Amino acid sequence: MSKDKYFIIDFDSTFTKVEALDELGELSLEGDPEKESVLQQVKELTDSAMAGQSSFAEGLRKRLDLLKAHQKHLPQLINVLQDKVSQSVRRNKEFLKEYSDQIFIVSSGFKEFITPIVTQYGIKEENIYANTFRLDDNGNIIGFDEENVLSLDKGKIKLLEQLALTGDVYVIGDGYTDYEIKEAGLANKFYAFTENVSRDSVIAKAEHIAPSLDEFLYQNKLPMAISYPKNRISVLLLENIHPKAVEMFRNEGYQVETIPGALSEEELCEKIQNVSILGIRSKTHVTRKVLEHANRLMSVGAFCIGTNQIDLDACLEAGVTVFNAPYSNTRSVVEMAIGEIIMLSRGIVDKSSKMHVGNWDKSAAGSFEVRDKKLGIVGYGNIGAQLSVLAEAMGMVVYYYDVVEKLQLGNARKCDTLRELLEKADFVSLHVDGRPENKNIFGAQEFAAMKDGAIFLNLSRGHVVEIEALVESLKSGKLRGAAVDVFPHEPATNNEPFVSELRGLPNVILTPHIGGSTSEAQVNIANFVPNRIMDYINSGNTYQSVNFPNIQLPELKNAHRLIHIHENVPGVLADINNVLAKNQVNILGQYLKTNEHVGYVITDVNKKYDKQLVNDMRGVAHTIKFRMLY
Ligand SMILES: NC(=O)C1=CN([C@@H]2O[C@H](COP(=O)(O)OP(=O)(O)OC[C@H]3O[C@@H](n4cnc5c(N)ncnc54)[C@H](O)[C@@H]3O)[C@@H](O)[C@H]2O)C=CC1
Ligand SMILES: O=C(O)CCC(=O)C(=O)O
Numbered sequence: 339m340s341k342d343k344y345f346i347i348d349f350d351s352t353f354t355k356v357e358a359l360d361e362l363g364e365l366s367l368e369g370d371p372e373k374e375s376v377l378q379q380v381k382e383l384t385d386s387a388m389a390g391q392s393s394f395a396e397g398l399r400k401r402l403d404l405l406k407a408h409q410k411h412l413p414q415l416i417n418v419l420q421d422k423v424s425q426s427v428r429r430n431k432e433f434l435k436e437y438s439d440q441i442f443i444v445s446s447g448f449k450e451f452i453t454p455i456v457t458q459y460g461i462k463e464e465n466i467y468a469n470t471f472r473l474d475d476n477g478n479i480i481g482f483d484e485e486n487v488l489s490l491d492k493g494k495i496k497l498l499e500q501l502a503l504t505g506d507v508y509v510i511g512d513g514y515t516d517y518e519i520k521e522a523g524l525a526n527k528f529y530a531f532t533e534n535v536s537r538d539s540v541i542a543k544a545e546h547i548a549p550s551l552d553e554f555l556y557q558n559k560l561p562m563a564i565s566y567p568k569n570r571i572s573v574l575l576l577e578n579i580h581p582k583a584v585e586m587f588r589n590e591g592y593q594v595e596t597i598p599g600a601l602s603e604e605e606l607c608e609k610i611q612n613v614s615i616l617g618i619r620s621k622t623h624v625t626r627k628v629l630e631h632a633n634r635l636m637s638v639g640a641f642c643i644g645t646n647q648i649d650l651d652a653c654l655e656a657g658v659t660v661f662n663a664p665y666s667n668t669r670s671v672v673e674m675a676i677g678e679i680i681m682l683s684r685g686i687v688d689k690s691s692k693m694h695v696g697n698w699d700k701s702a703a704g705s706f707e708v709r710d711k712k713l714g715i716v717g718y719g720n721i722g723a724q725l726s727v728l729a730e731a732m733g734m735v736v737y738y739y740d741v742v743e744k745l746q747l748g749n750a751r752k753c754d755t756l757r758e759l760l761e762k763a764d765f766v767s768l769h770v771d772g773r774p775e776n777k778n779i780f781g782a783q784e785f786a787a788m789k790d791g792a793i794f795l796n797l798s799r800g801h802v803v804e805i806e807a808l809v810e811s812l813k814s815g816k817l818r819g820a821a822v823d824v825f826p827h828e829p830a831t832n833n834e835p836f837v838s839e840l841r842g843l844p845n846v847i848l849t850p851h852i853g854g855s856t857s858e859a860q861v862n863i864a865n866f867v868p869n870r871i872m873d874y875i876n877s878g879n880t881y882q883s884v885n886f887p888n889i890q891l892p893e894l895k896n897a898h899r900l901i902h903i904h905e906n907v908p909g910v911l912a913d914i915n916n917v918l919a920k921n922q923v924n925i926l927g928q929y930l931k932t933n934e935h936v937g938y939v940i941t942d943v944n945k946k947y948d949k950q951l952v953n954d955m956r957g958v959a960h961t962i963k964f965r966m967l968y
């Protein structure tokens with residue numbers, strides 16, 4: 339272990355996520371009607387001092403006056419701070435312990451709360467430099483030890499001068515006073531630590547940014563708890579994906595960029611180059627060409643059910659996993675279909691439109707109950723089957739047709755052919771998936787086969803139906819009405835106009851692909867997809883991936899995990915194991931799953947890996963991707 343490197347780490351908003359004096363104020367001002375405004379003043383004083391815009395000593399004095407704290411608050415404060423240690427600090431306890439002789443906490447905060455927190459992470463008490471409180475006889479905190487250099491302006495510089503460290507000094511902190519150590523020539527490098535706060539004035543001066551302690555350790559080739567800094571994983575989320583997903587990825591430490599609409603192939607080719615995780619909904623097409631431009635892509639998240647917009651085979655060949663949310667909006671689509679069946683059966687949309695322009699048209703003509711009517715469901719998957727259950731509960735008689743054998747729910751009746759279903763049903767609702775073979779499966783012939791006056795719904799995919807044939811059937815009166823949520827061409831953003839021959843037709847409900855657009859569904863999706871992707875990244879688990887061989891892995895404990903994706907040709911597993919044997923690596927567990935195109939093999943080993951092993955694994959013939967997890 340080299341002794342000529344020293345690490346100076348700040349406490350507030352670096353070692354911990356928060357400013358300790360703000361937290362102290364939460365406790366000391368509890369019940370005070372002025373609490374919020376006082377805390378705001380404290381925060382402003384802290385920010386101003388941290389950004390280097392005001393005298394530190396003066397600010398500290400003012401903050402303590404405002405807080406009116408007592409020593410009895412300190413144990414509570416320590417409890418609070420214990421839970422607010424920065425995630426990457428928490429993760430890298432081993433580094434802090436191993437390098438404890440070389441790590442110094444230098445803070446303008448107070449030893450009374452810093453010491454009990456940082457010593458739990460192996461920091462040596464003699465390496466903690468901070469202020470101390472001054473108390474009156476009743477235990478009130480009335481000031482600080484003014485002799486301590488850290489209570490003075492440029493205190494950290496003065497302290498570093500006193501320490502006179504000989505060797506390379508690295509400073510990690512979020513504040514201007516941390517930067518000043520480097521500016522004064524007392525440190526070789528300053529890393530602006532941005533995991534918790536990012537201060538423009540500090541970033542502007544910093545030559546190095548550390549969005550986490552992992553990044554600092556990675557850049558300086560120091561031992562770290564995870565194989566790769568999470569802040570290096572960049573996420574691009576398109577099409578207004580729910581903010582919950584943004585929050586989940588950010589909490590994991592990833593860098594997230596969001597774009598409200600969909601991107602064209604050309605735009606995506608440009609944007610995707612350094613993206614590790616791409617999140618889309620139904621409108622962005624992930625083509626082979628897009629994948630050719632993706633240098634770092636690990637996973638695509640379809641924040642929806644359908645995945646026809648993604649070239650799943652090309653993703654597989656590129657070693658990119660795809661995850662979707664197979665059940666998260668099922669109920670929303672079904673509820674909309676049910677609502678539309680009733681609305682269309684009663685001609686409500688036209689009646690409502692007339693009312694809006696002042697026409698009172700009270701009549702029962704063309705208005706029917708749905709009870710006892712026959713509903714034909716084409717595609718009896720998750721949505722179709724759930725629709726079947728709810729429709730039966732309303733007294734409808736359900737028929738279904740599916741290309742594969744499906745469990746009949748309730749009293750639903752199976753049709754052997756699509757034609758049989760079309761001839762029977764008063765309502766036909768499409769819930770097939772968007773596979774390319776389903777293009778135009780509904781055209782003139784299918785509409786002709788339907789009952790006269792039937793009602794048609796498509797909430798599946800736009801390309802499944804020939805729009806001209808549908809328009810013709812509506813205009814001729816063959817169909818009494820229709821609800822269409824999905825279209826062969828859909829606007830990429832809300833600013834583009836919607837163009838369709840279906841516009842303006844009577845008893846036709848047109849909706850902008852919102853079958854799954856409910857708050858509940860979007861939150862469900864935003865929880866589900868990031869969790870699947872993060873699990874894949876953190877453990878290699880491909881369970882529920884729509885394109886990869888599914889492996890549900892045991893938790894990684896005290897082992898290193900080698901994740902190898904290869905073309906599915908004979909002999910690759912043997913080659914992998916030869917490499918492991920040659921490098922004298924003992925296998926603790928091995929899991930292999932293949933599909934037609936790729937093999938996915940996970941090997942847990944007990945040996946600290948070295949570069950040679952990594953190179954050899956990457957050199958195995960037919961390797962698509964290889965990565966290591968601790
Ligand atoms: N409008 C919207 O906002 C939403 C639309 N969707 C669409 O609905 C589709 C269905 O969703 P799920 O039920 O969850 O999928 P699923 O995969 O559970 O069900 C699809 C069913 O359709 C069957 N199928 C496929 N082609 C067929 C054909 N030509 N004829 C008869 N059956 C056929 C399949 O065998 C399967 O049982 C999704 O793939 C998606 O495209 C899904 C959610 C929201
Ligand atoms: O809400 C969306 O963007 C797409 C919904 C959809 O079509 C799906 O889940 O497949």
